[in-house]
Every structure is written in C-alpha cells, then in structure tokens.
Amino acid sequence: xxxxxxIGHKEIGERLRNGVQSNRVAHAxxxxxxxxxxxxxxxxxxxxxxxxxxxxxxxxxxxxxxxRSYDSLQHPDLHWSFPFFKKDGGEHATSLPFQSAWRLRxxxxxxxxxxxxxxxxxxxxxxxxxxxxxxxxxNRKLGLKSFQGGWKVLICWLPETMRVDTANKxxxxxxxxxxxxxxxFVSEHFDALLATIRSRVQTIRIPRLSDGEAASxxxxxxxxxxxxxxxWAQVVDGNVAAALRLEQSEGSxxxxxxxxxxxxxxxxxxxxxxxxxxxxxxxxxxxAMKRFFIYSMHxxxxxxxxxxxxxxxxxxxxEERNFAEKFxxxxxxxxxxxxxxxxxxxxxxxxxxxxxxLVFLDLSVQVNILLRKTT
Numbered sequence: 001x002x003x004x005x006x007i008g009h010k011e012i013g014e015r016l017r018n019g020v021q022s023n024r025v026a027h028a029x030x031x032x033x034x035x036x037x038x039x040x041x042x043x044x045x046x047x048x049x050x051x052x053x054x055x056x057x058x059x060x061x062x063x064x065x066x067x068r069s070y071d072s073l074q075h076p077d078l079h080w081s082f083p084f085f086k087k088d089g090g091e092h093a094t095s096l097p098f099q100s101a102w103r104l105r106x107x108x109x110x111x112x113x114x115x116x117x118x119x120x121x122x123x124x125x126x127x128x129x130x131x132x133x134x135x136x137x138x139n140r141k142l143g144l145k146s147f148q149g150g151w152k153v154l155i156c157w158l159p160e161t162m163r164v165d166t167a168n169k170x171x172x173x174x175x176x177x178x179x180x181x182x183x184x185f186v187s188e189h190f191d192a193l194l195a196t197i198r199s200r201v202q203t204i205r206i207p208r209l210s211d212g213e214a215a216s217x218x219x220x221x222x223x224x225x226x227x228x229x230x231x232w233a234q235v236v237d238g239n240v241a242a243a244l245r246l247e248q249s250e251g252s253x254x255x256x257x258x259x260x261x262x263x264x265x266x267x268x269x270x271x272x273x274x275x276x277x278x279x280x281x282x283x284x285x286x287x288a289m290k291r292f293f294i295y296s297m298h299x300x301x302x303x304x305x306x307x308x309x310x311x312x313x314x315x316x317x318x319e320e321r322n323f324a325e326k327f328x329x330x331x332x333x334x335x336x337x338x339x340x341x342x343x344x345x346x347x348x349x350x351x352x353x354x355x356x357x358l359v360f361l362d363l364s365v366q367v368n369i370l371l372r373k374t375t
Contacts, residue, residue: 001044001070001110003059007221007240008213009038009206016046016204017057025050025151026202027177030159030185030193033206036214036239040110040157042206043184047078047153050182066148073103076147079154081138083114083128083161084121092133113188113241114158118287127286127353130162135169142173142181152181159185160192167194174200209238218243235315246317255295260323262296266368267330274364282356289356293347299324300339303331335370342366 003013019025031039045060048070052060060067069075080102086093095102098121105112105120114128138154146152162170174183174197185201187193209217211233217240218229229243236242258281265273281289302316307328316324331339346363350356 001041002048002062003045006041006045007038007111007217008209009042012042012204012206013045016042017049017055017059020049020055021057025182027181028174028183028185028201030187030190030198030201030203031206032187032190032203034208034237034239035113035188036111036236036241036243037206037208038111038240039186039188039206040155043155043186044106044110047155047182047184050151050153051075051077051148073106077150077152079138079141079152081130081134081154081156082117083130083158084134085123085126085128086131093131094134094137095130096137111240111244113245114287115245115291116241123285123287127351128158128161130156130159130166132163132165132169135162135166135173139169139173142178142183146180150180152178154181154183155186156183157186158188159197160187160189162194162197164194167197171196171200209240211238214238214240214243231317235317235320237315255292256299256317256320256323258292259296259299262364263327263367263371266364267371269368274361278357278360278364281360286350286353286356289350289360290347293343293350297340297343297347300331300336300343303328304336307331330371335373339367339370342370 003017006013031043033039048060048067049055051066051070053064053066054061060070066075070078080099081095082098082102084093084095084098087097101121105117118126118128138156142152142154144152159167159170177183183201185197190198190203211230214233214236215226215229218224218233219226222244224232224243232243232246236246258277261273262277264270265277281292284292299320302320303324306324342363346359349359
C-alpha cells in the first residue's frame with residue numbers, strides 16, 4: 001500500500017510525508033477514524049514511506065528492496081499487533097500464531113473491519129483482545145536492533161481492545177521509546193482507549209470518506225457496478241469495509257432478517273419465537289451479538305429519522321427501507337431514547353461476558369413494552 005493507493009485523505013498523506021522529509025516523526029502516533037475510513041491503509045503507506053530507500057516528495061518509490069519487501073509484507077523492521085484470542089493449550093497469549101493469517105488478510109487489502117478479521121481466524125464465538133503478554137513481546141521486539149539500520153515500526157490495530165494491564169505495560173515503551181522506533185496505533189474508538197495512552201500519543205484524526213469517494217473506489221478498485229456502489233456508499237456512510245461486506249452478503253441479510261423477526265415477535269408477544277431467537281443469536285458468539293445490537297441501534301435511528309419526515313437523510317438499503325416504512329410509526333419520541341439505552345446496555349453486557357441468551361430474553365421483554373407504548 002502506497003499513498004497513491006489510499007482512498008482519499010490527500011492532505012493527511014501530504015502532512016505525513018512532510019513530517020518525514022523534515023525529520024519530524026513522532027515516536028507514538030494514533031490514527032483515529034471510523035471503520036472503513038482508511039486508517040489502516042494510511043498507517044501502512046506511512047510505514048512504507050519511512051522505510052523506503054528512494055522516496056520522493058509524493059510517495060515511496062515502489063522499486064527499492066524495502067518496497068519490494070512491503071509488497072509481500074515481509075519487511076524485517078515492520079511489526080504488527082492486533083486483537084486475537086488465546087489458543088487452547090497455549091502458555092501465553094500472543095499474536096504469534098495469527099501473524100500468517102494477518103499477513104494474508106492485509107495482502108487482500110487493508111479496508112476491512114473486525115467482522116472480516118474474525119472470519120479470517122475462525123473466531124466467530126471468541127472475544128478478541130490484546131494481552132499483557134503481547135505487550136511484553138512488543139517491548140522485546142522493539143528493543144532489538146534494527147535489521148536494516150533504519151526505523152523500527154510497529155502498527156497496532158485496534159489498541160482499544162487492550163486490557164488495562166496491557167495498556168499499562170505499553171505506557172513504558174511509549175514514554176521511554178527505543179532509538180528510531182515509531183509506534184502507529186490504529187483506532188476506531190478513541191474514547192475506549194485508556195486516558196494515559198491517549199494523552200501520550202500524537203493523534204491524527206481520519207474523517208470518514210465522502211459518499212462520492214467511497215463510491216468511486218468501490219467502482220474503480222472493487223468492480224462494484226456504479227449505481228450499486230453509489231447506493232451502498234450512501235447507506236454505510238462512506239464505510240468502504242461495510243460496503244464490501246454488504247456486497248458479499250447481498251441477498252442474505254443476516255442481521256436484517258434477525259431484526260425483522262425479532263421486532264415482530266416482540267410486538268406480537270410471541271414467546272416461543274423470542275426464545276428460539278435467543279438461542280439462535282446467542283449461538284452466534286459475542287462479537288456477532290455485539291454487531292447485531294449495533295445494527296439494531298442503526299435501524300432504530302433510521303426509523304426515527306424517517307418517522308419525522310426526513311427521508312432524504314435515511315441510510316437504508318431498499319429491503320431495509322421497505323421494512324422501515326412499516327415499522328417507523330412504532331418508534332417515536334416517547335420510546336426512542338429508552339430503546340437506544342436498552343440496546344447500548346445489552347451491547348455492553350455482552351461485551352462484559354454476561355450470558356448472551358439471558359441478555360437477549362430480558363431485552364426482548366423490555367422492547368415489547370416500549371413498542372406497545374403509544375405516543
């Protein structure tokens with residue numbers, strides 16, 4: 001990934017290159033932006049530019065030995081850290097068993113999210129994290145001498161998945177960096193990072209891509225038909241990763257189908273279906289449940305927007321819009337805030353390892369009450 005291949009963000013790329021050219025490179029930087037905005041792509045292009053032996057003002061050369069090693073992501077001074085799960089039988093939890101899968105996922109393109117990474121490592125029912133042993137391993141790697149005598153670069157994806165003890169271990173390296181070391185943290189949820197980490201890194205805000213930028217990239221780089229690309233880019237707020245996910249799941253509508261069945265069962269007080277759905281959803285695993293609750297919050301928000309006549313602001317697919325037109329009257333000013341709060345709490349409970357089946361059953365009872373609440 002070179003700067004010329006990054007979707008959008010030309011001014012940010014220019015600032016990053018100018019910093020390297022003037023030898024003003026912060027040792028700890030945070031690329032913070034929403035999923036699908038290109039944070040990981042920018043971090044990778046920046047790392048490549050740092051290592052390039054014949055960089056220009058505009059980009060890495062693409063031809064030197066360093067650039068060729070980046071083409072296969074085999075540069076010896078580029079290190080990766082990312083969320084993972086502890087494999088059974090392992091003495092310590094580190095990312096080492098997942099490095100090959102990560103390289104393959106990155107070679108397929110840096111525009112992806114947790115859903116794709118979960119699928120790549122077969123962790124549908126696992127909760128991912130960055131362990132304290134991983135922080136210790138990072139300290140060890142970055143403490144070694146550079147293989148090629150230049151920069152040592154760490155790209156840490158989703159540092160917000162660090163546990164508190166992990167973040168505390170990372171603080172020492174951030175505060176006392178080894179010579180010519182650059183740590184690039186790539187985050188999607190800035191507020192979820194430990195405050196002590198946030199205060200010690202140089203933060204680079206990466207805004208979401210415009211609908212036009214995302215649509216053009218989907219058409220030109222991912223061969224999505226132009227009209228479909230435009231529709232999907234608008235639906236997902238310029239999130240390229242989500243648009244590609246939508247393309248791959250087109251016709252299946254897993255979360256949407258579950259949401260429709262759930263809302264109908266809640267309103268109809270169909271206990272048998274609710275119990276059946278609780279079993280079905282809980283078997284998906286924690287990350288899938290969290291994704292489903294996020295999707296449910298999205299649908300509730302879109303329904304309240306449509307219910308108050310701002311249909312031009314609604315971001316839904318044709319199938320979702322068809323359902324929302326019928327469902328929107330049941331979402332109003334008397335129940336929308338409590339509904340959102342319940343869904344947020346359910347998301348938090350599942351993230352905190354509360355039994356998913358019980359969370360879903362309890363939530364369903366309360367959703368039933370709120371849906372039947374009249375204005």
